[in-house]
Amino acid sequence: MLFTEDAVIARLTDGREVSVPLEWFPRLRQAKREQREYWRLIARGISIHWEDVEEDIAFTTLLRSF
Secondary structure, eight states: OOOOOSEEEEEEEEEEEEEGGGGGOHHHHHOOOOHHHEEEEEEGGTTEEETTTTEEHHHHHHHOOO
């Protein structure tokens, strides 16, 4: 998981990169850099969880940007 100033970028196991605006996720947008970088996969790898931010995002949500 990578972050730019205005986007979150996920690298999928098949090599694709999905970039979506942080505007879509206000909690992540407002989080400190350290909080954004502290994430883990949940639900058998289909979602991302940020404990400090109380945010969960499913990969299907990220893929809707295509």
